Amino acid sequence: MAPKSKDASTEERIKEAARTVFTQKGYSATRTRDIAEEAGINLALLNYYFRSKEKLFELVMAEKIRELFGVITPIINDSKTSLEEKVALIVEAYITMLSQNPGLPLFVLSEIRNNPEHFANNLQVGKLLTESYFVKQLLEKRPDVFPLHYIVNILSMSIFPFIVKPVLESTGVINAKQLNAFTEERKTLIVKWFKAMIDS
C-alpha cells in the first residue's frame, strides 16, 4: 500500500494512527493530540503532513468507504456466477473482512449520518443496489418480491453482529473470541437461510 522506503514512514505512521483513532471514536470525539500520541509523534507533524484534521479525516474516510462498499462491487455485477454463488461470496467476503476490522461499519455509518451531504457524491453505491446483475437474478427468481429485501437481509445478517459487538461484549453475552467463532459459523448458515427464504 505504501511505495515508500522500507519501514513505516512518519507520514504512514500518522495515517495509521488516524485510522485507529477515528474508527474508534469518530471524527468529533477524536482530538488531533490523540492521533499524535497514538502515532508517537509530535502534534505539529500532523499538520505538517496533512494540513488539517479534516483533510486527514477525509483521506481515512474515503479509504474506509472503499473498504466497506468495495467488498461487494466486484461480486455483485459478475454475470458468470449464479445467484447462490453470489450470496456465498458476499457473506464470505464481508465476514472475513469485518473480522479484521469490526469497527468499520459503525464508524462509516455514523459519519455518514453526521454528514450525509458530504457523502452524496457516492451514488455509485446506489446503482449497485438497484441496477446490478445481482438484482436482475433476484427478480428472475422472485419477481413478486422487491429485491432490496433480500439484499438487506444478506447484508444485515452478515454485518449486524459486528455493529452490535460493543453491546454483546459489554453485556457479557459473548467475548471477542466467541464472536469470531460465531460469525465464522454464520458464513455457511446465512447461505442456507437465504435458500430457505427465497424458496418460501
Next chain:
Amino acid sequence: MAPKSKDASTEERIKEAARTVFTQKGYSATRTRDIAEEAGINLALLNYYFRSKEKLFELVMAEKIRELFGVITPIINDSKTSLEEKVALIVEAYITMLSQNPGLPLFVLSEIRNNPEHFANNLQVGKLLTESYFVKQLLEKRPDVFPLHYIVNILSMSIFPFIVKPVLESTGVINAKQLNAFTEERKTLIVKWFKAMIDS
C-alpha cells in the same frame, strides 16, 4: 411522561431539544449552544436545570437505552406466547417504534462504542439474550443451533434498514416515505422468513 403543569415547561423543552440534537449528532458533535437554540432558551438555563452537558446527556441516554431495549423485554420472557408469536411481536414492535425514531439504533450503538465501560452496568440486557423464555423455546425447536443466531437474525432484519437509512437516502436508493413502506412490508415478510429459516 411529565407530571408537571399544563404545557411544556422550560425543563422539559430543554430535555426534548437535547433528545433531538444528541440523537442526531452524537455527544461529542453536540454543543450545548445547539441544544439551547433548539429549545429556544438561553444557554445558561441548560446548566441551571441540568448542571452540565454530561449530566443532561446521561439522562437522555438512559432514556434512549430503555426505549431501544425495553421493546423486547416484556415480549421475550412471556411464557404464554408461542415462538412464532414472539417473533411477530418483536418485529412489529421494533419496526413500529423505529419508524417514529429511525436514528435511535445508530445513536445508542455509537455512544456505547465510544464508552463501553459506562454502559457495562446494563448487563440485564445480556440475560435476555441468553436466559429468556424465548431462548428456551428456540432451543426446544432447534437444539442443534446456537439460539443467538436466530435472535441476531430477527433483530438484524428488523433494525438494519434503519441503521443504513442515511446511506439509502443519500445514495438515492430510497426516500424516507418509501423506506417506511419498505419496512412496513417487512413486518410480515420477516415472520415468514423466520419460519422458513428455522425449518431448514
Next chain:
DNA sequence: GTCTATAACCTGATAGAC
C-alpha cells in the same frame, strides 16, 4: 427563572528554533 457577560478550559493550527 431568565438573561448578559465573562471566566476557565480545551483544541486545532502555526511560528520559529534546531
Next chain:
DNA sequence: GTCTATCAGGTTATAGAC
C-alpha cells in the same frame, strides 16, 4: 523533518444583574 511554545477561536460552565 521534527520539535517547543504559543496563538486564535471556540466551548462549557458560572457569576451576577434583573
